[in-house]
Structures are given as C-alpha cells and as structure tokens.
Amino acid sequence: MSGLALNGLSYRYGAKKALRDVSFSVAPGTFCALLGPNGAGKSTLFALLTRLLVSAEGRIEIAGHDLARHPTRALGQMGVVFQQPTLDLDLTVRQNLRYFAGLQGLGGRETDARIAEVLGRLDMAERAGERARDLNGGHRRRVEIARALLHRPTVMLLDEPTVGLDAASRAAITAHVHALCRDEGLTVLWATHLTDEVKATDQLVILHQGQVLRDGRAGDIQGGRSLTELFLDLTGETA
Amino acid sequence: MRRGLTALRAIVLREALRFLGQRGRLVAALVRPLVWLLVFAAGFRAALGLSIIPPYQTYIAYETYIVPGLCGMILLFNGMQSSLSLTYDREMGSMKLLLTSPLPRWWLLVCKLMAGSVISILQAYAFLAIAALYGIQMPWQGYLLALPALFIAALMLGALGLALSSFIKQLENFAGVMNFVIFPMFFLSSALYPLWKMAEAGRVLHSICAANPFTHAVELIRFALYATPNLPALGWTLLALAAFMALALWGYDPARGMMRRKG
Known part of the structure; x- marks a missing residue:
C-alpha cells in the first residue's frame, strides 16, 4: 500500500498525552486536510511523521516504507513544508x-x-x-x-503552510497544492485550523485533544452543514 | 556513500555562502582576538615574564605566546555560536530541514559540524595573517601543520556546542553561554598563561586548567604552529571530540525528542 498510513500512534510529553491511538490512512493522489484547533496535536503528529520525534507506540508507513525500520527510504519519498520558515534569507x-x-x-x-x-x-x-x-x-x-x-516525492506534508499569509496568497497556495494532488497523483497531508481551505471532495481528518474525531470525505462529514459550524460543535469551541 | 558526500558539499557550501553574504561577520569575528592581541597583550607584556618552554626555543614576547590561544578563542566562540544558534527559533526551521533529509542523522550532524569548522578555520587563518603582518610569524611548516590541528580543535569545540544545545534548554541566549561556558573554558586554560604559571597560583586551579579540553586544543594548535609534535595534546583533544560527539548524538536521538519543547 502506498500513500500514507498511520496505525495506533500515541505520544506523550511526560505525563501529558499529546496523541492517543491515532490511526488513519491517505490513499495515493488524495488531498487530506488534517483539521484541528491549536493544541490538538497536529505539530506533534508532524514531528512524528518527519521523524523529528520517535514514538514507541504505533506505526507509520510512507509510500509503503516503515518509517521506524527504513527511515531514509521513507524520508526520501516525502516532501515537507514546515510551519516555520526554512529559507536562508x-x-x-x-x-x-x-x-x-x-x-x-x-x-x-x-x-x-x-x-x-x-x-x-x-x-x-x-x-x-x-x-x-x-x-x-x-x-x-x-x-x-x-x-x-x-x-x-510521492507524499507531501504541509504543516499549516498558510499561516501569516494574506487571503489572496492563501487561496493561491491552497489551489496550487490541490492541483499538484490532482495532476501529479501526489498524496497530500495538509494540516490547518482554517476550515475554508478544505474542499468538499477532500479527505478530512478532524483531530482534537490528540484523538481522531472524524475521518472521511469532507462533504460526507459535513452533511449539509457548514464545516466551520461542525468543527466548532465537535471541538466545543466558541467562535 | 556518494549521496552522503553530495550532502556534505551542499552543507559546507551553504555555510560558506551565508558567511560571505554577511560581510560584517568576518570583521566581527576578527575584532575580538585582535583586541586581545593588540591591546591586552601589549599592556601585559611588561607584567608577565615567560621562561623558555616547549615548543619555544628562545625567549618570546607575550604577544607571541597568546596567538595560538586566540586562534582557540576564535574556534571556541564559533563552535558555540554555530551550534547553539540551532536552538533559536530563527534557525529551528533550517535544523528541521536538515534532520529530515534522507540520510543517517549522525552523518547530518557530522556534516553540520564540519561546515562550521571550515568557517572557523578560515577565520583563524585570517587572524594568523594579520598577526604575521603585525610581526608575529611562525615557521612556514607551522602554517601547514596548523590546518589539521585547527580542524580537530574546531570539531571538538563544535561538538561541545552541539551537545550543549541538545541538553541545556536554559542557555538559549548567548550571554549565558559566555558566562558559564566560554569564559571559564578560556580563562581556565593555557591560552593566556602557561600552565606552570597557574601552578604558582594554586594546585586546584592548575588541575582544572590541565583537565580542561580547551587547554589541550590550544596546546595542539601551539605545537603545530611551531611544527613540533605533541601527542598527548592530540590524544586528549581527540578523546574530548569523541566524548562530546557521542553526547551530541545521544542528545539529538529522535527517541529522546530534541524538538520536544517546541512540540
């Protein structure tokens, strides 16, 4: 199986559990939005996916390569855009x-x-x-x-790539990555806390307090409601 | 293997481009040792009498004595600065970029150390050139033999910085590093005064200076500059390099989670 697969992933910082038994998979050529409020565990999940952190619990497969057993092969299949800027100015x-x-x-x-x-x-x-x-x-x-x-790479990870950008740049970058996914068959995992970046045809994984609350086609999960409304309901946050 | 060398070349080239891009950096790096050489040493010359000790074969002026120590100072500052800057937010992103490359992590860290060392060595040679113009010249073989000595010393001090950057979270500003690492290492060494002078000051002080890895790095550079072998200094510096490197690799082990606090 290529694409991206996470199985039973947990991580704790001392006594605090940051991720609890997270499992989901993203098929090749799919744009998967990982939606979660700040502190949901998105950054921890990204650190585990990029092997900046290693967890004893759970398993990550990238383009068919087990990240723990074949880290260089798995990392070689992965393109990453970090939340922090990484260009030498x-x-x-x-x-x-x-x-x-x-x-x-x-x-x-x-x-x-x-x-x-x-x-x-x-x-x-x-x-x-x-x-x-x-x-x-x-x-x-x-x-x-x-x-x-x-x-x-065949798998692309983007950790809140539109943070700090104006609306036009945000829309342009979201559209660019959707196009890459559609045209090149790239598997994309796009972490965000902004609901307007998710399209109805995208896969949607909602992460809250370290747990997966929903996983499916965004349109199906919404069921006619606005995503913002649903998201706030699920995460118990007020706008 | 070839991929590893390609990565090494890229990392060294990046470090060099960054260094050349910041024109002020070379000047800033040279001002510190030059102030010591031209001001401090000139003032101290009269106060400090030096006897003839190896590798020197005649009486030497104090300025001549401290040149190798000031080379060590350049390496020490650079090693701390380049390694510790990795933990600052500004550099956090580029460290992540480096560590997620499809190469063994130990090799990536070694590459990073080597790149930092190359920049340190360039600065040390620039300083030696100015010292030569000022009248403090070494035998020509010394300038050649100093290259491996400077490299080993730079790696050792860079590895120390790397190890510190992975363990000591509080040392996130440079002032703390100055007070608790750079100053003690520099002053409790043979950089400014020979060890026998320290013995006159007290046995404890002398023992600390003799155990300080920086002392051995400075002596390694000093003897190399006069084309004289000093195997104990070489051995201790290499041993310290191995120990600090092992510590750094352990500190950056992803299972320990060096990115933890930023999670």
Whole structure:
C-alpha cells in the first residue's frame, strides 16, 4: 500500500498525552486536510511523521516504507513544508534549492533542470536569481513548496503552510497544492485550523485533544452543514 | 556513500555562502582576538615574564605566546555560536530541514559540524595573517601543520556546542553561554598563561586548567604552529571530540525528542 498510513500512534510529553491511538490512512493522489484547533496535536503528529520525534507506540508507513525500520527510504519519498520558515534569507532562491537538492543527494546538471521545472510549476521561474529576503511571504511559501517537490516525492506534508499569509496568497497556495494532488497523483497531508481551505471532495481528518474525531470525505462529514459550524460543535469551541 | 558526500558539499557550501553574504561577520569575528592581541597583550607584556618552554626555543614576547590561544578563542566562540544558534527559533526551521533529509542523522550532524569548522578555520587563518603582518610569524611548516590541528580543535569545540544545545534548554541566549561556558573554558586554560604559571597560583586551579579540553586544543594548535609534535595534546583533544560527539548524538536521538519543547 502506498500513500500514507498511520496505525495506533500515541505520544506523550511526560505525563501529558499529546496523541492517543491515532490511526488513519491517505490513499495515493488524495488531498487530506488534517483539521484541528491549536493544541490538538497536529505539530506533534508532524514531528512524528518527519521523524523529528520517535514514538514507541504505533506505526507509520510512507509510500509503503516503515518509517521506524527504513527511515531514509521513507524520508526520501516525502516532501515537507514546515510551519516555520526554512529559507536562508541571504541566499538566492536558486541557492536555497541547490542546498536542499544536495541534502537529498542530488547534484550535477540535472539539479538545475529540476529547479527550473519545480519553480515553473509554482509560477516562480523568473524569481530564481532573487534573494529570498526580497520575496513576500506568499512567494517564500511557494518557493518552499517548490523545494519540497525537488526530489520528486510521492507524499507531501504541509504543516499549516498558510499561516501569516494574506487571503489572496492563501487561496493561491491552497489551489496550487490541490492541483499538484490532482495532476501529479501526489498524496497530500495538509494540516490547518482554517476550515475554508478544505474542499468538499477532500479527505478530512478532524483531530482534537490528540484523538481522531472524524475521518472521511469532507462533504460526507459535513452533511449539509457548514464545516466551520461542525468543527466548532465537535471541538466545543466558541467562535 | 556518494549521496552522503553530495550532502556534505551542499552543507559546507551553504555555510560558506551565508558567511560571505554577511560581510560584517568576518570583521566581527576578527575584532575580538585582535583586541586581545593588540591591546591586552601589549599592556601585559611588561607584567608577565615567560621562561623558555616547549615548543619555544628562545625567549618570546607575550604577544607571541597568546596567538595560538586566540586562534582557540576564535574556534571556541564559533563552535558555540554555530551550534547553539540551532536552538533559536530563527534557525529551528533550517535544523528541521536538515534532520529530515534522507540520510543517517549522525552523518547530518557530522556534516553540520564540519561546515562550521571550515568557517572557523578560515577565520583563524585570517587572524594568523594579520598577526604575521603585525610581526608575529611562525615557521612556514607551522602554517601547514596548523590546518589539521585547527580542524580537530574546531570539531571538538563544535561538538561541545552541539551537545550543549541538545541538553541545556536554559542557555538559549548567548550571554549565558559566555558566562558559564566560554569564559571559564578560556580563562581556565593555557591560552593566556602557561600552565606552570597557574601552578604558582594554586594546585586546584592548575588541575582544572590541565583537565580542561580547551587547554589541550590550544596546546595542539601551539605545537603545530611551531611544527613540533605533541601527542598527548592530540590524544586528549581527540578523546574530548569523541566524548562530546557521542553526547551530541545521544542528545539529538529522535527517541529522546530534541524538538520536544517546541512540540
């Protein structure tokens, strides 16, 4: 089974349980929105998925590779966009991407062709020579998404990638990633606390206090209600 | 194997590009040791009499004595700065990017250390060049042999910083590191005064200085600069490197959760 599969994942910080028995899977070519309020455990889940943390309980499979047993193979199949900015602001876009290519073991002439290709896909081709510092927030994010595609991963993880962006950039980036998923068959896990980023046809996993409350097609889960309403009901938060 | 070397090259290149991009950084890195050399040492010359001890074969001026120690100081500051900056929020993202690369984590950390060491060595050589212009010259073989010595010392001090960054969460600002790590390590070493001078001051002080890994790193650099072998200094520095590296790798073990507090 390719795509992404989590089975019985738990994690605790000391006595506090951050994740309890989290299980869900994302089929190849699916856009899965991981929706949860702040503190739901999304960041812990991302840390486990990217192996920044390791849990003794549960199992993670990325594109068919067990993350605990074959970490480098699993990580090699994964593109990640972190919540924190990760571009070197004093380097150009191209230098940033070359650095990442090197980390992935890519070198030589092929790298520059790939850089042009991924930047083109995110409409950033003409920005390759600019310093990251001179780009606005939305464009920096696009470069980070382009970078995450450089090694042709089959699974893409994005941890609240639109935080701090204006409405237009947010819509553009959400649309870009949906398109990647549809056109390239990429498996996407998109963490967010913003309900308007989820489409009715997306898979939706609602995480609250470290537990999965709902897992299914967003349209089915909503059942005619607005997602915001449902989300606030489920998580017991008031707007 | 090839992937690992590609990654190493990328990491070193990034570090170099960042260093060259921040023009002020080289100047700032050189000002500190130069103040010690041109001001402190000049003032102290009269107060401190040095006898002839290896590797020196004649009487030397105090300025000449402290040059290797100031090289060590450059490596010490850089090692702490580059490793500890990893725990700051600003750098947290790039550390995550590094650690999620599809390579063994120990290798990624070694690459990071090597990259930091390369930058430290460039600064040390720039300092040696200025010292030479000022009139403190070493035999030419010394400048060559200093390269491996500086590299080993830089790795050791960088590994210490890396180990500290994974354990000591409170040391998140540089002032704390200065007070509790850099100053004690620097002053309780042979960087500013030979160990026999310390013995005159007290046995306990002398023992602390003799056990300080920084003392051995400085002596390693000092003897290399005069093309004289010093196997004990080499041995102790390598041992300290191995110990700090092991500690750092343990500290960054994902099962221990170095990202825990940011979770």
